[in-house]
Amino acid sequence: MLHTIEIPDFPAVAAGIIVFFLGAFLTRRVAVLKNYNIPEPVAGGLAAALITWAAYSLFDVEIAFDLSTRDELLVVFFVTIGLNARISDLVAGGRMLGILLAVTIAFIILQNCVGLLGTLAFDLPRPVSVLLGSASLIGGHGTAIAWGPTIEAATGFEASAEIGIASATLGLVCAALIGGPIAKYLIDRHQLEAKADGGPVVGLPYESDGLEAGAVNHISIMRSILAIYIAIIIGYVVDEAIASAGLKLPLFVSCLLVAIAISNTVPMLFPNLPWPARTRALAVISDYSLSVFLAMSLMSMQLWTLAGLGGPLIGVLILQVLGTSLFIVFLFFRLMDSNYTAAVLSSGFAGFTLGATPTAIANMSSVTKRYGPAPLAFIILPMVSAFFVDLANALIIRYFVAL
Template identity: 50%
Template sequence: MSEVFVVPNMLTATLGFAVFLLGAKMTRKVRFLREFNIPEPVTGGLIAAALFALYTFVSGTSLSFETAVRDYFLVLFFAGIGLNARLADLFSGGRILALLLVLTLATIIVQNIVGMAGAVVFGFPTKTGVLLGSASLIGGHGTAIAWAPNVAAMTGLAGAPELGVAMATLGLIAASLVGGPIAKYLIAKNDLKATSTEEGDVVGVPFEEEHEVTEISHVTLMRVMLSLHIAIIGGYILHGILEELGLMLPLFVPCLIVAIVSSNLRPVFLPKAPPVARTPTLAVISEFALGIFLAISLMTLDISTLSSAGPAILVTVGVQTVTAVALVVWVLFYMLGRNYNAAVLASGFAGFSLGATPTAIANMTAVTKRYGPAPIAFVVLPLVSAFFVDIANAIVIQTIVNF
């Protein structure tokens, strides 16, 4: 058995900063990465993951990263999304939200059909298809690990956990790489332009404005961080209440909700207070938090799990990726109105359906940094991925496993 070196949180964060800066430098140097909207932390994170895997192979020492610091950046980011949300956006996005809910359910069903077909073709038990489908893709690593014992018990497949983890890992990589090119294709083909008249950026500052931002100071940073932390504290309280009621949601969901409520009540109770929502400071902090979260998430991927990725996994991931791209390009984009917001959401939905919510947001951030803001996309997509997908996915998977 190989030795295990535990990387403490401080070092994990430090490596995350370096990995993100590597990706940022490459994005600015390599035109291809910029043209196809590949998120900065994806480039650096995947390079780092490969280097860490090489180190493990050569030295025989496995790396185990402490990730509490990563989870802090996640809730910080979603609190920032909540502070930027306006009730008018939520009301105007009602139709989009409903359509995304329907498309999410359709995606879950289609992924499992493809997964079961792959299982049959490659000689796996049919029910294993959920691990080649929505349990690992739209569900991610956590859902795959949670369902693997059930699938193993029902099918007798001893390698179910490894199968699910490998599928989720490849899905996350695919999700990080396809969203940006999808948006580029749709925007260029349909000659789309950002239509938002809102001032300020939701996440990140456009590349061409990075050296022009002058409104950020230690005071604005402190003000925004205070607002974010107040929302997060409220999120922790709400999370505890929801747990007592038996409703299990990721911590970032109640933080998002509290931030939305506090941001919309702020003008009522503090009408003369300096602004926080949609300011350059909040945009920069949000992008910083998302970038570090995703950089750490990708650099800590255990690529060695892909050693078990035989033809069944590789072919199925390929088919699932092509199917997801076809779904967002030929169905979602048209259903959402064939406009700029639809193109941004297409990039996000591709990242979400194959990987995870932060991947989706990173895809959309890379797109909006280049083409312009799409505020409603950053509010609507997290609501779908946070509230709906886990419940719908569990129902569909349970139905297939018990059938």
């Protein structure tokens, strides 16, 4: 008889922190994890997911986590990204932003074409192609859940919802595992180096584990938290206004845009006011929120739900991973100028085209911890992956569903 253990919100956060430290232990003890830039929360989260799978398989115990705080941590993380953003960087990166957007839209179409080939090869209804493509991979679990019932109603294919969720889950795992190795290959092959920058954005280097005089204190941490909370409060108001206008966006997008706005106006209006942008204190909060969010996301995966969905799902996903890797190495990296920032963006591109924006940021963070900062990458990728792509993906999905 199956017994379910419900882990409430507060203990679930504590478990997420423990899982992060498990991942940190693994990446320091298992050389291949650190050498290939596998993020600590990914290593720990996957290990925890395997443990819960073993509990389910061996003892008929299902462990379920309340993830309410996890979603709040995602908002906090994107606000830290916005507070670090400089308009000058966005202007300088305007060309790269445009290229990234164009390449991403082209890749959405390519991803759905691969899914369409999968439906033809395995004799599945054609609209299912998006559940093996951009609806579940670039779109993630939310988009897959939204489109699953629609496709099931249109085709009568009862496993639509399950395939979409399973594809999103496996895609997330693959995204977290291939981004770091791709960046390592590109950086080592082309002998790329980071340029000196004015301060940390996210991804404090491994060498920062020791104490550094004046690096972080309680005042700098509290100043950073205050700026984050002000941005979130205003972001809530902006999000309500956008929703009332008929446009529904994720809350973190509104908060990200507000954070960018206030971080580029407040320091100019009040030049003597200490501002947390690109400080180590803000980087600590950024790393914390991202690490715990990703650890909780991965540790809560119910891997046993994937056991009966082999065949078509695994076959198409292998094609998607291979196609993504080749696309990045031979096309994306070159289009993004073949420099260090392009290599970091490559790890992020793998992260969000197969998984989700937080996975992309975690991949890039793990790379910059080892090789050095790439602040522009952390600004332009979320602008595309968390804002523009959702709109383009929705239109493209509708086209493929209508085929």
